[in-house]
Amino acid sequence: MAHWIEPHPTGIYVxxxxxxxxxxxxxxRALVTHGHADHARGGHxxxxxxxxxxxxxxxxxxxxxxxxxxxxxxxxxxGVTIRYVPAGHVLxxxxxxxxxxxxxxxxxxxxxxxxxxxxxxxxxxxxxxxxTEATFGLPVFRHPDTGSEMDRLLAALHAHPDxxxxxxxYALGKAQRVICELRARGHHDPIYIHGALERMCALxxxxxxDMGELRPATGVPTKDMRGAIVLSPPSALNDRWSRRLPDPIxxxxxxxxxxxxxxxxxxxxxxxxxxxxxxxxELTDTIREVAPTETWIxxxxxxxxxxxxxxxxxxxxxxxxVGREDDEDEx
Amino acid sequence: MRQFSQLLDGLIYTRSRNGKLDLxxxxxxxxxxxxxxxxxxxxxxxxxxxxxxxxxxxEMIRARTDPVLYEMSRDYVGDLAETVALLWPKREDQPAxxxxxxxxxxxxxxxxxxxxxxxxxxxxxxMMDHLxxxxxxxxxxxxxxxxxxxxxxxxxxxxxxxAFGLDVDDVEQVWHALxxxxxxxxxxAEGRSGRPDPEGTPYFRPFMLAHPLEADxxxxxxxxxxxxxxxxxxxxxxxxxxxxxxxxxGDDISxxxxxxAQAFTGHAVLDGELLVRGEFQGxxxxxxxxxxxxxxxxxxxxxxxxxxxxxxxxxDLLIEGDDDLRALPWEQRRARLEAYMAQxxxxxxxxxxxxxxxxxxxxxxxxxxxxxxxxxxxxLKRRDSPYVAGRKAALWYxxxxxxxxxxxxxxxxxxxxxxxxxxxxxxxxxxxxxxxxLLPVGKAYSGFTDEELKWLDRFVRGNTVNRFGPVRExxxxxxxxxxxxxxxxxxxxxxxxxxxxxxxxxxxxxxPAQEADTVAGLRKLVS
Numbered sequence: 070m071a072h073w074i075e076p077h078p079t080g081i082y083v084x085x086x087x088x089x090x091x092x093x094x095x096x097x098r099a100l101v102t103h104g105h106a107d108h109a110r111g112g113h114x115x116x117x118x119x120x121x122x123x124x125x126x127x128x129x130x131x132x133x134x135x136x137x138x139x140x141x142x143x144x145x146x147x148g149v150t151i152r153y154v155p156a157g158h159v160l161x162x163x164x165x166x167x168x169x170x171x172x173x174x175x176x177x178x179x180x181x182x183x184x185x186x187x188x189x190x191x192x193x194x195x196x197x198x199x200x201t202e203a204t205f206g207l208p209v210f211r212h213p214d215t216g217s218e219m220d221r222l223l224a225a226l227h228a229h230p231d232x233x234x235x236x237x238x239y240a241l242g243k244a245q246r247v248i249c250e251l252r253a254r255g256h257h258d259p260i261y262i263h264g265a266l267e268r269m270c271a272l273x274x275x276x277x278x279d280m281g282e283l284r285p286a287t288g289v290p291t292k293d294m295r296g297a298i299v300l301s302p303p304s305a306l307n308d309r310w311s312r313r314l315p316d317p318i319x320x321x322x323x324x325x326x327x328x329x330x331x332x333x334x335x336x337x338x339x340x341x342x343x344x345x346x347x348x349x350x351e352l353t354d355t356i357r358e359v360a361p362t363e364t365w366i367x368x369x370x371x372x373x374x375x376x377x378x379x380x381x382x383x384x385x386x387x388x389x390x391v392g393r394e395d396d397e398d399e400x
Numbered sequence: 401m402r403q404f405s406q407l408l409d410g411l412i413y414t415r416s417r418n419g420k421l422d423l424x425x426x427x428x429x430x431x432x433x434x435x436x437x438x439x440x441x442x443x444x445x446x447x448x449x450x451x452x453x454x455x456x457x458x459e460m461i462r463a464r465t466d467p468v469l470y471e472m473s474r475d476y477v478g479d480l481a482e483t484v485a486l487l488w489p490k491r492e493d494q495p496a497x498x499x500x501x502x503x504x505x506x507x508x509x510x511x512x513x514x515x516x517x518x519x520x521x522x523x524x525x526x527m528m529d530h531l532x533x534x535x536x537x538x539x540x541x542x543x544x545x546x547x548x549x550x551x552x553x554x555x556x557x558x559x560x561x562x563a564f565g566l567d568v569d570d571v572e573q574v575w576h577a578l579x580x581x582x583x584x585x586x587x588x589a590e591g592r593s594g595r596p597d598p599e600g601t602p603y604f605r606p607f608m609l610a611h612p613l614e615a616d617x618x619x620x621x622x623x624x625x626x627x628x629x630x631x632x633x634x635x636x637x638x639x640x641x642x643x644x645x646x647x648x649x650g651d652d653i654s655x656x657x658x659x660x661a662q663a664f665t666g667h668a669v670l671d672g673e674l675l676v677r678g679e680f681q682g683x684x685x686x687x688x689x690x691x692x693x694x695x696x697x698x699x700x701x702x703x704x705x706x707x708x709x710x711x712x713x714x715x716d717l718l719i720e721g722d723d724d725l726r727a728l729p730w731e732q733r734r735a736r737l738e739a740y741m742a743q744x745x746x747x748x749x750x751x752x753x754x755x756x757x758x759x760x761x762x763x764x765x766x767x768x769x770x771x772x773x774x775x776x777x778x779x780l781k782r783r784d785s786p787y788v789a790g791r792k793a794a795l796w797y798x799x800x801x802x803x804x805x806x807x808x809x810x811x812x813x814x815x816x817x818x819x820x821x822x823x824x825x826x827x828x829x830x831x832x833x834x835x836x837x838l839l840p841v842g843k844a845y846s847g848f849t850d851e852e853l854k855w856l857d858r859f860v861r862g863n864t865v866n867r868f869g870p871v872r873e874x875x876x877x878x879x880x881x882x883x884x885x886x887x888x889x890x891x892x893x894x895x896x897x898x899x900x901x902x903x904x905x906x907x908x909x910x911x912p913a914q915e916a917d918t919v920a921g922l923r924k925l926v927s
Binding site for chain 2 (some may be wrong): 207210213214217327329330332333334336337338339340370372373376
């Protein structure tokens with residue numbers, strides 16, 4: 070079925086529209102689900118994406134030719150109707166809904182089902198072919214309630230007023246979400262951020278996401294950061310950069326933190342299981358909910374999800390997309 | 401259970417020694433009785449449960465979940481207990497991440513005590529349903545008999561002592577008079593009763609330890625010299641009715657060397673070196689490697705005892721009858737020891753000779769001449785030194801033979817090449833920082849025999865905590881004595897040190913990782 074859509078190692082090709090979804094190589098016409106680098110690459114001829122995603126891509130790759138597509142708007146492209154629907158992953162993230170020849174295909178990009186104050190919630194769209202991610206496609210991955218993780222973060226902060234809590238969080242999405250969750254829990258102190266987070270936080274603020282007072286962590290006397298929360302990209306956690314922080318408690322916000330050894334590998338003392346990807350239950354519940362005739366699994370631990378589909382009489386196949394290896398920092 | 405499972409998680413994630421001590425101390429103060437006593441038993445390795453087999457746990461999880469998904473999960477996570485703890489599907493009406501508080505640690509221990517092999521999967525499953533994932537992890541670790549949270553018995557006792565402002569050596573002294581859940585210990589610690597009386601029980605006394613000799617010489621009118629033997633430090637404690645043997649770490653190793661324990665019927669405490677009779681060490685003591693064959697075995701066969709006959713070379717007498725000699729000068733204790741020897745069977749006990757040298761230069765010559773005998777070096781003991789616990793400056797020195805050696809802890813292992821390609825034969829080892837962290841100080845892939853390589857390979861496979869491609873990270877428990885020609889400053893390594901020609905001199909199964917050398921100590925050897 071749906072012979073008009075073709076999975077290739079470098080992306081998904083929509084033949085009648087002559088366009089690629091999340092291509093990993095530069096293409097003339099690219100439909101991009103969201104701004105993370107493994108989905109949004111630079112160098113395309115023309116990009117169709119949400120306004121937010123285009124802004125994120127411009128920040129990373131410079132301004133390029135793009136068409137902003139609003140959530141829910143319909144566009145026609147070579148006989149294919151295209152619609153962008155919220156994916157609940159990060160600011161501007163979208164599922165791409167394609168209709169052609171009486172068939173409907175949904176490409177999720179990345180998604181999650183839990184509330185996120187920085188983006189619109191995932192909308193399930195019933196379809197014939199459901200193209201899903203599987204980053205956390207193993208039943209050991211069950212993300213706990215976000216609130217309980219934030220409570221642990223604040224408890225550690227309050228228990229050590231002379232130290233700071235350094236939270237490793239991916240620069241696009243996770244960092245801003247953690248800040249907003251903290252604000253929602255009544256934490257209104259200034260939050261210090263690593264230089265690599267500044268531009269993305271400013272972009273979120275431009276789109277109306279209120280993150281309260283953020284201060285650059287660079288050039289601040291060590292003593293000012295005692296009892297404060299400091300955010301950095303995960304790569305900076307064990308870096309020279311963190312040495313001048315006041316005896317930091319190293320935390321990391323990621324779905325990978327569910328596995329003890331993963332946390333220990335990264336020298337994380339306070340693992341926070343907060344993920345922008347669907348966990349096992351969300352993946353399987355979503356497949357049941359959209360009830361596709363066929364499920365395509367793009368990246369992650371596709372084997373287990375494939376097995377699950379098989380045992381639940383759901384037709385499924387794994388797509389071997391390149392460039393979507395485990396990005397440990399994201400998650 | 402939640403308090404205990406949170407403690408375990410904390411110990412797993414906390415890197416610094418002081419941080420771990422704070423966690424243990426806080427738990428010991430706050431947790432209710434008898435939970436905290438059972439926790440202390442678990443942390444010190446004194447919890448004597450019939451271990452539930454991992455196959456029973458596999459059976460339990462397969463009955464609850466898709467076996468294929470379980471296998472895939474196990475492949476990914478690695479650790480059995482963690483996989484099952486994370487994967488465990490609770491019954492529909494229960495939230496997955498809630499410890500409902502109905503199971504206390506002591507209730508869990510009681511059930512594990514009573515469990516029969518056949519009933520184990522069901523009984524465990526029932527408990528799993530009341531716990532959150534941390535609780536399930538703790539339960540499975542308890543049930544399979546190895547907490548593996550990277551702390552030694554000594555560290556747990558130190559944490560306990562810190563909680564109540566006690567001296568850890570004082571705790572150590574009463575320890576062996578007590579049994580889990582240590583009610584009398586907590587009563588004493590919190591002032592409800594007097595100090596538990598260890599008299600009449602064969603309890604462990606902390607060893608006196610030596611500093612490496614750094615000065616160029618010492619005056620032999622002040623110091624006596626003895627050989628430093630290449631065996632295992634051992635303490636013999638006899639009450640007249642019962643005899644126990646303790647290792648450096650205070651572990652009871654009587655079961656591994658029953659012939660020694662049986663041969664000693666006196667009422668005394670002695671310090672000496674456990675050796676195996678053989679062709680080395682002046683034709684009397686076999687190599688340390690032979691001794692390794694006897695270590696760590698709970699049951700010893702008659703053949704083992706015949707092949708590797710053990711004896712003890714004595715060098716100190718701490719207590720004779722009711723007479724505590726520890727405050728006396730070494731010379732007087734030595735005289736008492738020499739007199740005491742007469743009553744001991746000569747096939748199991750002999751006396752470590754004092755080296756007769758007129759001055760330090762002569763001693764250096766004798767030491768150099770002893771190069772071929774499997775002697776580790778020379779001990780220098782102040783003639784007026786009392787027997788005091790731990791390492792006290794300027795009392796005892798160890799003067800090891802060249803080359804330079806350091807006791808390091810194995811951290812990572814990598815597969816070798818060629819004929820060794822199926823063995824983990826390249827080892828990265830580390831020493832301790834002041835903060836109680838291990839920093840890698842070098843890498844070695846030679847120095848061991850083929851037999852030792854097989855043993856090391858098994859150790860790596862059985863103690864893997866992490867895999868990074870071809871590299872495995874192991875439990876930081878194995879001490880490797882590393883020999884090297886020299887050590888230099890290096891900007892390439894985090895420790896700031898680089899060894900020249902490091903090789904594995906010995907595997908120190910007897911030495912607790914906590915007692916391995918420090919980075920600061922290594923730094924003093926920099927040339």
